[in-house]
Amino acid sequence: MTPQEIQLGIEQYGPWFYPFEFGGGLRTTAIVPPSVTDIFDTRLRMVEGAVGNYFGQRERGLECLDIGCHEGFYSLAMARRGMLVTGLDAREENLGRARFVAKAMGIDRVEYRQGRVETLAADRNRQYPLTLFLGVLYHVEDPMLCLRQVAAVTGEMCLIETQVVDEIEGSTEWGSREWLRPYHGILALIDETGEFDAGGRETGVTPMATCPSPKALRFMLRQAGFRRIEQIPPHEGAYEQHARGKRVVYAAWK
Numbered sequence: 001m002t003p004q005e006i007q008l009g010i011e012q013y014g015p016w017f018y019p020f021e022f023g024g025g026l027r028t029t030a031i032v033p034p035s036v037t038d039i040f041d042t043r044l045r046m047v048e049g050a051v052g053n054y055f056g057q058r059e060r061g062l063e064c065l066d067i068g069c070h071e072g073f074y075s076l077a078m079a080r081r082g083m084l085v086t087g088l089d090a091r092e093e094n095l096g097r098a099r100f101v102a103k104a105m106g107i108d109r110v111e112y113r114q115g116r117v118e119t120l121a122a123d124r125n126r127q128y129p130l131t132l133f134l135g136v137l138y139h140v141e142d143p144m145l146c147l148r149q150v151a152a153v154t155g156e157m158c159l160i161e162t163q164v165v166d167e168i169e170g171s172t173e174w175g176s177r178e179w180l181r182p183y184h185g186i187l188a189l190i191d192e193t194g195e196f197d198a199g200g201r202e203t204g205v206t207p208m209a210t211c212p213s214p215k216a217l218r219f220m221l222r223q224a225g226f227r228r229i230e231q232i233p234p235h236e237g238a239y240e241q242h243a244r245g246k247r248v249v250y251a252a253w254k
């Protein structure tokens, strides 16, 4: 694409969620406030570190599925590392932007498909050695269904990034006042009707969101079929939510 075509695309597809650099002074400006844009690089560093540590030399040609890929920020990052990437998102309007960015950057190791995580296993019907599930879990209304679907298409390793709510420890009666069962974490129900009705491109496919506590996330990952789960520690200078443990990145292996 010529610089003029790229500039036109930047204008036509805007507003943008992510900051993309095309070279020659051509770039998109993210709509998120400057105080929040650090989140993109923090996630990237945490994800790339975990991927590099585990796959090492196998990264080149590795197949990766980026679930809830939005404008393709992390799909492109994986493609730049030599992977063959499929980006999947429920919103065609996000995928149109993602396709434009990949084309403008001349990256052809990535393809984008419309689809929902809720029906992933039937739609894809195959496994990818690496799956990314970043910034999506806390937007969906049925996190357990979604994690089962993600696990079904994961061949080896999945990286999950999500907001988490404060833990609530406790137990409940279970059949009799004498029988108690401990909580294995909690799910908070969050109303995203405002963003959803305003046409926000980041919410789930329904306005009801559920956000897990850390314990709930680990419990659900095990129930979904992941056998080993590790939390990726935030680095020095990480985005404030990651640094405070309000957002977490987990690596989960089948």
Ligand SMILES: C[S@@+](CC[C@H](N)C(=O)[O-])C[C@H]1O[C@@H](n2cnc3c(N)ncnc32)[C@H](O)[C@@H]1O
Binding pocket: 067, 068, 069, 070, 071, 073, 074, 088, 089, 090, 091, 094, 115, 116, 117, 118, 133, 134, 135, 136, 139, 140, 201, 202, 203, 204, 205
């Ligand atoms: C907050 S954004 C996160 C984007 C990106 N993964 C990241 O970490 O920056 C959530 C993305 O997931 C997509 N999404 C939400 N619910 C989905 C679902 N049920 N199935 C597929 N994609 C979904 C949205 O359209 C949006 O692009």
